[in-house]
Amino acid sequence: MKATLFELPITTSDGEYIAHYSEKGLAELDFPNLDGLIAPKPNKSGRAVSSKSIPTQILKWHRAATDALRKMLAGREPKEFPPLDWSGKTKFQKSVWQAMLKIPLGKTKSYGEIAAAIRNPKAVRAVGGACGANPIPVLVPCHRVLAANKKLGGFSSGLDRKRDLLARENVQYNA
DNA sequence: CACTCGATCAGCG
């Protein structure tokens, strides 16, 4: 029911991410289709988003999101974030994501540490589930969460992406 | 409500 109102592309060095906005902020961010490997290019390419039809509010958020995403991908600290719309998500998930936002660039935490941070130390596996449900990857740094032994753990959108993102932040982990 | 499945983890052999 929380329909996404606008979907705008963000072109990065990695390809075209798609940002979804609701009336409350950025609600979802999609990874680029695997570098044209499989993606035959959206043939509905002519989705001409005349910027005229987009509320200035959304455009403002989009500028912030674009800047933040590009900075993140370059391994830098974003200077400003758009508001994130987590409506419709559970309290547990929101608390997990909020905890992830606090992981500084270049650092990592384990699923267990996140669980402890949100005062639910036994919910380790549930934390993993919440990470996978994260609608705004990269910006909400789910990639900075590793397994307790500093091994990679998993990543719903592909471990390669996780490796890649970590590499840009010069994060070390166990093979 | 009952059951299943995970991006877990510590313990043990």
Place this chain on the structure above:
DNA sequence: CGCTGATCGAGTG
């Protein structure tokens, strides 16, 4: 290294 049990949230019927 591999196996196991404990445990929690979410999804399904």
